[in-house]
Amino acid sequence: MNKIEEKRSIRAFMLSNVMAGLEGSIVATALPAMMAELHGIKLMSWVVTIYMLLMAVSAPIWTKLAERFGYKKMFVLGTLLFTLGSLGEGLALNMTLVIVARALMGLGAGVMIQLPFVIYGLMYQANERRKIIGNTVAAYSFSTIAGPIVGGLIVTFLDWRWVFFINIPIGLYMAWVVGRNFDLKTTHTKKAIDFVGSATLSVAVIAMMLVFQMIGNEHINLLAIFILLFLSFLFFTGFYFAEKRAADPIVPLELFKNPSFNAKNAMFFLQYGFFGFYTNYLPTWAQGVMGATALVGGMVLIPSAIMLVVGTRNVNVLVQKFGEKVTIYLGFGLMIFGAFFLFALPEHSSIVLLFVATGILGTAFGIVNITLQVAVQEAVAQHLIGAATAVNALLRTMGTTLVLSGLSIALNRTFTGAVAHDSRLTNNLLNKISDASALRLIPHNLIAPLRHTLFNGMHLLAMIAGLLLLLALVVNWLDPWKKASR
Template sequence: MDNKKQNIAMRAFALSNVMVGLESTIVATVIPAIVDDLSGIRLMSWVLTAYFLMMAVTAPLWTKLAERFGTKPLILIGTGIFVLASLTEGLAVNMYMLIGARLAMGIGAGAMVQLPYVIYGTQLPTAQRVKQVGNANAAYSIASAIGPLIGGWIADSLGWRWVFFINIPIGLFMMWLICRNYQESFTPNRQAIDYRGALSLATTIIALMLMIQALGAQTPNLGLVGSTAVITVVVGVFFFWIEHRAVDPIIPLGLFRNWSYMAKNVLMFCQYGVLSFVNSYIPMWGQGVYGLTALAGGFLLVPSSVMLAVGTRLNAPLLARHSEKSVVRRWSLVMFAAVLILAFIWQTSSVGFVVVAGGLFGLGAGVVTSTAQVAVQDAVPKRQVGSATALNALIRTIGSTLVLSMLSLSLNTTFRHAIAAHSGKLKIDQLNAISSAASAAKLPSNLVPLLRTILFQGFHWLAIWACLIMGVSLLVSLMDPWHKGGLHE
């Protein structure tokens, strides 16, 4: 593949991250319109979770199929599924049709978000990998940040269905670019695909994610938590039993014995969880504590996203002068400093502290996540790059979900204690309403200062939890021996 065609193909893969990143957040802005039009408030949460569930579940299977059939045809198939699902979502006549299409879209997104990283790991030398991984991470982050703004504009101007229709021309253009410009050379893996392992892994992940979501609810359903926990453990044990005997396991168990590789996974589990905290709660912090409008609250994320993109651009010059180990450890300290700022600001502190903390965290995350993703691939032999990349993506997704659910549980605990302390004066609906600028305007004015104080206290605890999680990631980075796996040697 000549350089010009390779550069165009890499831009197309970055475009896939833009599409998946937009879809991760853009739908949240049109949920009220969808629920109103399709009369489906009871099923609202599934519109959001179905997509993420299937994206996480299918990533390892897409990787294994790529070893047999190649990445090019599979990323085209995945994008095709994504485009058809977008069309179906836009034409949905009820919530069941919409949710079914969201499940299909998640399957396609699994290929679109996963296979480019496999391509970077197997087709590019280290210097180019650092650049392309950074570009992909920046594209995903910026798209996720601007998703709500674009979604709001489309919903107001064209209607909620166009949030899905907009994917169709972009997806088709991306497929055309890949067909014309991407050429791959690979040796097909002719061993039988581990379908039993794939099915048991998918079941384990779905049960685990449902359990995590149930734990984060305001009033956790203990029956659902218990049953999904049992399924997770039983099927998870069965998965390891299958993989131990599989000729070509979907997740080689040897990866779990590679301490350097697993240490980086634990680090990314923690840091992606804290990144999800920053992206999810800073806009709410601005609206609920400082009384900003929804638009202004959304713009609080812009510094974080912009600085994340800047951080990815710093990778190459930093790695030219320092080791991966040094870069990850030093810039993880920058991320830790950012969440410390959030943990120690007061309710009366300027909103500028939140902006600075978000920007500082984004800068550190841009450097660390891109460097760590390249290091994850370097920690394993070349034959395991695909499986190692898929497992890493799975661990990052679980980290984001688990940390957010834990933080949600902490916030709900703060709310319950506040309601108990002000018996008869406060209701949970009022505490939920204060986090939204539009809903807060309808609350009794005499309660607003108290509600903002309680919300700030809840966020204060979330920031403390984020500091502890970042502390764990720092400790793990110190314990990591940073061994190479023989890749690109």
Template sequence: MERKTNVKLVTISVFVATFMTAIEGTIISTAMPTIVGSLHGMEIMNWVFSIYLLTNAMLTPIYGKLADKIGRKPIFLTGIIIFIIGSSLCGLAQNMLTLIIARAIQGVGAGAIMPVALTILADIYSIDKRAKILGLNSAAWGVASIFGPLVGGFIVDTVGWHWIFFINVPIGLVLMGLIAYFLVEPKREKSNAPMDVLGSIQLMLVLLTLLLGFQLIGDVGFDLSVLLCLGASVVFFIVFVFVEKRAQDPVIDLNLFKNSTFVIVNLVATLISGFLMGVEVYIPMWMQGVLGKSAAIGGLVLAPMSVIWMVGSFVASHLMEKMVTKMVVAIGLGITFIGSAFLVLVPAAASFVWFFAISAVLGIGFGITITTTTVRAQSSVEPAKLGVATSFNTLVKTIGQTLMVSIFGVVINSVTSAELAKSSLTVDPDVMNQLVNPHTANTIPANLLEPLRGMLYSGLHMVYLIGIFLVAAAFILNMVVKENRKGEVSDGNC
């Protein structure tokens, strides 16, 4: 009797893999002060986070192509193996530079896990069930955001920070066993077309220079190095398009971009993912800098968003059974717009309790929008291109987050600097960093706190004004696509 995929065990394995990669970001945030104290090198600390995201994004589209070409299982297993190796090297690191290199390797592995996990779910579940499963999968991110800091703190305080990385090894090995045995893929026809190595290299260079450029904007502002990176990215992109037009089996089929649904749904995902970074990064800053609350409160107000995100995914699943996906996305964006409007309108003196409600509204909006755009991106292409489509959707969300977190950083720094320059206050140039840190805010003289909080509020207000325009732009883009009852474009064009 021919073996078949054990859908339940494979689904659980995908959920655990998602959780393993999701918690990596939240758990290391908690451990970072201890790691810096142990390894030294605060001046390059940000690269522990940045390099992971950079290598993750660079490899994501390559893995998507390979998943279509040779199968989901071998690519998923390869990603887990590399992730385990990177995690082990992180745990063994004896200085900050070694840790950054190990995090780069870890990111290379993670670049396969998330997009291929979503592709596996798309393979084993029909469209009508997929939104519910994606909702459960997204719950892993919510659980990670809540329990990551708690688990990280416990591990650091008991067995040491090295184990926040070593713990991935046994989990990864169990996952490999489950996927290797219980995921049964149909045999694929071997393609005689060679792998698009040149196109893959060009694509990685495009992403490397683009994301590095935006990372540098957040670090040093718009200087020559940023312009060189972004200029190089444009040149590499032009070469990439030239190469792909002539490739036998291109890493990203440029014909995908003739599909209006695919293009617009990914633009919507990019814009909303960018706004999401404004929420995740700057609501905690609002709690700590403007309201003077603890870091715990800053993280706690985001908990409703993480939990209710899953509810939004289930709502999306229900709505997609009754209406075209374009309208489901419109509902999600409408709810997100209401949440973003609250952030623009809420006064500086508003109680932190209001942010629990705002977080909940945004959670259901994001849950509906992100889940539906993922399903829509997958269903808008033929099955043979499902891996590429899923990985591209994952990639554009990463680009949106990277781009907007840099822009938001420039905006808030510019506004607060301008406000400080206009004021008659004589303060340390680093005073805003002191203000947003609960441990140093109490060192600021009481007579300066209120005006400084007002300046920070002005910067945050500008961030959320930009955010509401991102949501509005996404809503307008979404309404452009014409589709039939099943959410597919009838003619392939707008």
């Protein structure tokens, strides 16, 4: 593979992250039109959930398959699955077909999000890797923010089905570019595939993530949660014993004997939990508390995406000057400043201050994310890079899901307390106040108390999220920051 072929392949890998990230957020704008045409509102949540679940649980499996059959073959296969799922979703005649197609897209996205980072770990040294991973993460971040805007334009001027049809030519082009240009020379393992480990891990993680989702609901089904927790425990136990016996385990248990690897994953878990807070709740803060339009509310996250690029571009300078551990202190310190900047905002403040906050958080996220991403791979031996990267991706997703569920419980309790204290308020009105376009449906005299209630909820979430980051600082202090010998 010459330099031109290498650059073409890297661009395709970056585009794969853009597509997978875009798909995760663009579908939200298509859902209302899909529900109206397919009459499947009761299954609506599964359109989003099935994609995220299969993207998360398939990452370790794809990595192991790539080690056995080759990274190029698996990347092309995953991209084609994603493209096929896009075609199926665009042609779907009912919600069942939508969900099946969405599952295929999630499986493909597991490749498109995961394998590029493993490939970077195998191809490049730390400094160059930080630069390339930084560009990829920045592209992914932009795509998740652009998703609702792009989706809104497509649904408005074309049809919701084109949200999915548009993936087809791009996916085919990506698969062609990688198939034609990419060639990574690695030794393929010939050991037996760990089917038992793959199956038990998948069931355990899916059950656990469904628990995370359910505990964030307004009405909690305790019986269903108990059954899922028991199922998850049962299959995690089975997974542990399967990995002890497997000739080529999908997740080598020796990874978890490495304290530096464990510490970095814990920091990633906490960081992505915080990331879930500010990307999901700040647009609601802008609309519900400050009265911004949906368009302006969505734009609140744009400074984050822009400044993330600034953060990633300066990581190598910071690491060379201060070292990785101090760079993480600086990044988390800046993130904590952003979190408590949000906590200190008065109720009647300018929306400009939210733009400032997201700019601060984006810079910090770029610094921390890229430094940790490379450090996770540097903490393990060369032959464990794929498994370590896959485990890290899975834990990041679980961190976001778990923290968002916990924040949802905290917000619901705030709402419940407010409704109990003021009989004029209802949960239905609180849902409406978070959408600026629904203000006309709310009695004028209730707008102020509803906004005050939502403000109190956002304040509480900002405090909880900031405490998570303080815990991450403690984990960094405990981390020995040892690198594996190469």
